[in-house]
Amino acid sequence: MNSFKISSFYIDNYLFGLNVGHIQEIIKSPKITPIPSSSDYICGLINLRGQILSCIDLRSMMALDNYSESKSMSVIVDSEDVLISVLVDDVSEILEINDYDYEQTPDNISNNISRFLHGVYQLNSGILLELDINKILKFIENYEIKNSFNNNMRGA
Amino acid sequence: MNEDFKELLEDFVTESLELLSEANNALIELEKSPHDKKQIDCVFRGVHSIKGAAALMGLSKIEELSHLWEELLNKIREGSLHINENLTDTFLMAADILEKILLNLKKTGDEGNYDISEVLELFKNSFNSEKIKSETRESVPQKITLQNNSPSSTASMEIIDSHIKVDINTLDKIMNLISELALTRNQLITRDDLKENLYVSKSLKNLNTLTSDLQQMVMKTRMQPISTLWNRYPKMIRDLSKNLGKKISIKMEGQETELDRSLIEAIKDPLVHLIRNAADHAIEMPEERTANSKQIEGEIILRAYHKSGKVNIEIQDDGKGISLESVKKKAIDKNLYTSEELEKLSDKEILDIIFMPGFSTKDQATTISGRGVGMDVVKTNIQAIGGTIELNSIMGKGACVKIKVPLTLSILPALIVKSADNTFAIPQTHLVELIHIKEDKINTIIEEVNGSLVLRSRGKLLPLISLQQITSTKNFDKTELVEDQDLKVVVLQSDEKLFALIVDEISDTLEIVVKPLDRLLQHIPIYSGVTIVGQDTVGLIVDVGGLAKSLNLSKNQKDISCKVNDEDYVNSKNNNFVGLVTFLNSNNNLMALPIEDISRIEKINTSIFQKIGNKAYIHYNEKILPVFNLSDIFDELKPTAAEDSITLLIYEDVDFSFGIVVDKLSDILTVNQDSYIKDECRLGVDAKLVINNKIIEVIDLSKFKQLVNNNNNTAHNRVAL
Numbered sequence: 001m002n003s004f005k006i007s008s009f010y011i012d013n014y015l016f017g018l019n020v021g022h023i024q025e026i027i028k029s030p031k032i033t034p035i036p037s038s039s040d041y042i043c044g045l046i047n048l049r050g051q052i053l054s055c056i057d058l059r060s061m062m063a064l065d066n067y068s069e070s071k072s073m074s075v076i077v078d079s080e081d082v083l084i085s086v087l088v089d090d091v092s093e094i095l096e097i098n099d100y101d102y103e104q105t106p107d108n109i110s111n112n113i114s115r116f117l118h119g120v121y122q123l124n125s126g127i128l129l130e131l132d133i134n135k136i137l138k139f140i141e142n143y144e145i146k147n148s149f150n151n152n153m154r155g156a
Numbered sequence: 157m158n159e160d161f162k163e164l165l166e167d168f169v170t171e172s173l174e175l176l177s178e179a180n181n182a183l184i185e186l187e188k189s190p191h192d193k194k195q196i197d198c199v200f201r202g203v204h205s206i207k208g209a210a211a212l213m214g215l216s217k218i219e220e221l222s223h224l225w226e227e228l229l230n231k232i233r234e235g236s237l238h239i240n241e242n243l244t245d246t247f248l249m250a251a252d253i254l255e256k257i258l259l260n261l262k263k264t265g266d267e268g269n270y271d272i273s274e275v276l277e278l279f280k281n282s283f284n285s286e287k288i289k290s291e292t293r294e295s296v297p298q299k300i301t302l303q304n305n306s307p308s309s310t311a312s313m314e315i316i317d318s319h320i321k322v323d324i325n326t327l328d329k330i331m332n333l334i335s336e337l338a339l340t341r342n343q344l345i346t347r348d349d350l351k352e353n354l355y356v357s358k359s360l361k362n363l364n365t366l367t368s369d370l371q372q373m374v375m376k377t378r379m380q381p382i383s384t385l386w387n388r389y390p391k392m393i394r395d396l397s398k399n400l401g402k403k404i405s406i407k408m409e410g411q412e413t414e415l416d417r418s419l420i421e422a423i424k425d426p427l428v429h430l431i432r433n434a435a436d437h438a439i440e441m442p443e444e445r446t447a448n449s450k451q452i453e454g455e456i457i458l459r460a461y462h463k464s465g466k467v468n469i470e471i472q473d474d475g476k477g478i479s480l481e482s483v484k485k486k487a488i489d490k491n492l493y494t495s496e497e498l499e500k501l502s503d504k505e506i507l508d509i510i511f512m513p514g515f516s517t518k519d520q521a522t523t524i525s526g527r528g529v530g531m532d533v534v535k536t537n538i539q540a541i542g543g544t545i546e547l548n549s550i551m552g553k554g555a556c557v558k559i560k561v562p563l564t565l566s567i568l569p570a571l572i573v574k575s576a577d578n579t580f581a582i583p584q585t586h587l588v589e590l591i592h593i594k595e596d597k598i599n600t601i602i603e604e605v606n607g608s609l610v611l612r613s614r615g616k617l618l619p620l621i622s623l624q625q626i627t628s629t630k631n632f633d634k635t636e637l638v639e640d641q642d643l644k645v646v647v648l649q650s651d652e653k654l655f656a657l658i659v660d661e662i663s664d665t666l667e668i669v670v671k672p673l674d675r676l677l678q679h680i681p682i683y684s685g686v687t688i689v690g691q692d693t694v695g696l697i698v699d700v701g702g703l704a705k706s707l708n709l710s711k712n713q714k715d716i717s718c719k720v721n722d723e724d725y726v727n728s729k730n731n732n733f734v735g736l737v738t739f740l741n742s743n744n745n746l747m748a749l750p751i752e753d754i755s756r757i758e759k760i761n762t763s764i765f766q767k768i769g770n771k772a773y774i775h776y777n778e779k780i781l782p783v784f785n786l787s788d789i790f791d792e793l794k795p796t797a798a799e800d801s802i803t804l805l806i807y808e809d810v811d812f813s814f815g816i817v818v819d820k821l822s823d824i825l826t827v828n829q830d831s832y833i834k835d836e837c838r839l840g841v842d843a844k845l846v847i848n849n850k851i852i853e854v855i856d857l858s859k860f861k862q863l864v865n866n867n868n869n870t871a872h873n874r875v876a877l
Contacts (some may be wrong), residue, residue, distance in 0.1 A: 033694035049337035054674040
């Protein structure tokens with residue numbers, strides 16, 4: 001039986017998680033500088049001790065409710081040496097997860113959410129949705145490239 | 157395990173390539189002086205090291221090749237074999253194949269299927285042929301080899317030991333951390349409450365100097381001598397001259413000139429192109445050279461030096477020069493110009509046509525250079541890194557290409573502008589002018605043509621767009637402009653195109669540290685990077701070329717080309733033209749300084765002057781800048797009256813900078829240096845000239861430089877006493 005640690009956080013009342021191995025740190029979101037003419041999924045840039053990182057807005061990517069009362073936190077994710085910041089509503093605890101709790105993403109979860117998931121874990125308190133950071137990055141990259149292609153076509 | 161091996165392999169390839177390039181240069185030296193033991197030792201060392209490492213890593217081809225090669229070299233060192241042209245040819249060929257295998261190794265991880273049998277055969281033949289010779293030459297003295305051998309190899313070992321290789325990414329990270337350290341320091345030293353504590357303020361001062369020193373040292377680690385690039389050229393020229401059937405030598409001056417690693421990478425291809433051009437197009441065939449009573453051997457001279465904060469690189473040849481007539485003919489053939497248009501151009505402007513897209517003077521493209529993508533690509537590449545390029549030629553005597561590039565790519569002078577709460581940085585190389593349009597002038601200067609706005613400026617119509625319009629989806633039209641008050645417009649140049657950009661606010665010019673854009677954003681064409689402005693604001697660096705492209709500006713604005721950028725303007729007409737800043741001295745006479753030497757003109761409040769001894773200084777851009785008065789050189793002038801604010805011309809160089817106080821700025825002129833009158837100039841004056849019936853004295857800047865040096869010397873003397 002294998003177990004590993006997942007850092008959990010809330011976005012729009014869903015409990016999401018990421019393997020702690022991917023997470024460099026979690027900070028209170030610093031000032032976000034918007035980038036004109038980028039997609040809605042990237043809400044801007046933050047300055048993390050001299051390194052400039054893109055901020056990803058999962059809320060709009062997953063077409064969740066846009067309104068958030070809670071304070072925003074930035075989860076700094078390290079994916080293949082690229083640091084990015086993922087905006088979340090609130091941070092929850094670090095959970096010890098057992099492999100055998102893993103379940104395939106149920107079909108009734110909307111594709112808007114499920115396409116970014118690695119899997120789902122059944123906890124006592126409810127369901128934890130584990131994010132797959134590579135799926136998220138792939139999606140944005142494809143989207144942005146398509147977007148700029150379209151823009152160019154329109155320009156020409 | 158696999159990763160480890162890959163890393164090992166990479167190290168091996170980098171090191172071997174370096175050794176090979178050293179060996180190549182040594183081989184070329186050997187051709188000239190075949191008995192130079194040092195060069196043979198150098199080749200031997202390289203081959204020996206490669207062989208050893210290859211054997212260790214199980215690279216059989218490389219091992220086999222270098223083993224035989226080493227054997228041969230050993231024979232040469234012993235004196236039983238003699239180096240001749242055939243042998244160096246074989247060696248160079250071996251080096252070529254070895255390089256190919258190494259490059260393949262780097263790319264694919266295996267040695268590839270290169271055929272080494274031919275070289276091996278040649279190696280073996282060399283052995284055999286030597287056997288016959290060595291019998292006849294048995295009396296050759298062999299002592300020298302032994303003496304020379306060991307000390308030189310230990311000496312070079314010491315040199316290698318004092319250097320280590322560091323991954324450039326690690327350096328970048330250190331650089332990043334240090335800039336952050338500097339920021340944190342700045343936050344600390346601006347806090348007044350900390351200064352009250354004596355101990356803390358003392359430590360803060362230490363922290364301050366230490367951080368600055370550290371920053372400078374790390375900057376230095378990124379610098380590399382230009383010889384790292386030039387090392388490959390002797391071999392290249394040798395190969396080229398063989399292929400072309402010409403005799404060409406290459407001379408290099410200022411190899412120790414240092415520039416940032418990123419720049420070395422950026423100028424690599426343009427330089428190769430220019431040198432190939434010189435060898436292929438410029439240097440004549442030997443018969444032609446003798447017919448024109450030139451030396452049979454053509455010469456290409458590379459020069460590098462620092463001047464006024466820039467790296468200057470010159471590529472000079474003593475070939476046939478560029479025929480203006482054939483340039484003109486080609487320009488007409490290619491429909492770039494009509495003959496009437498060409499009539500009006502100066503010689504220098506005609507030469508500049510060579511840099512235009514789609515131009516190549518040689519009738520037939522050769523494999524060595526010239527497929528018509530040549531010089532315009534070179535120019536674009538140099539301009540992309542904020543440099544300039546200039547071409548001079550004298551018929552029959554040769555041509556010279558001068559390149560000026562900044563010292564580093566990671567720091568860039570830029571104009572900071574704001575638009576709708578966003579901060580943008582516009583690289584200064586693209587900046588043409590800033591225009592402030594008063595509310596009541598808007599209607600006369602700005603017009604609407606078919607839905608788009610144009611700006612009337614200096615007799616030209618420029619496409620006008622607003623930065624806000626680009627960065628948001630909102631439509632923008634003239635009615636909105638009128639409601640606005642004054643307009644701030646930045647005129648930009650991208651390649652040959654000019655356009656104007658409306659911004660909300662123009663804040664300052666700053667030296668910004670360029671940081672790369674995140675992978676997710678790299679495809680957005682209008683940004684080239686990000687930077688941190690001030691304490692914490694993230695600013696986006698505008699890619700002016702990308703911006704122009706995304707706006708789909710027309711490409712046929714030929715009439716505008718090179719007429720606007722001041723520097724281009726000066727260069728394009730004739731080399732003898734210079735720009736001068738003229739000003740009035742306290743006797744109301746006109747004086748001037750070359751604009752090229754002035755890095756900035758500043759209005760400065762006299763309250764920041766500090767007198768130390770009898771000299772004045774100001775704190776400027778984190779430097780202590782000595783300030784001179786014209787009266788320091790010209791005794792009869794009164795020092796400038798101490799008003800609240802004065803105008804300062806700033807001269808900046810790598811080792812020293814200073815400011816010159818002037819009374820009243822007059823104008824900026826472009827003059828022909830031929831009209832300089834050099835006779836009877838008093839001390840401190842370089843030349844006189846007459847413009848509009850007024851005499852202007854051009855000041856000799858070296859006088860001021862001497863003053864700076866004198867000051868330094870007296871300071872040293874004082875310490876010594």
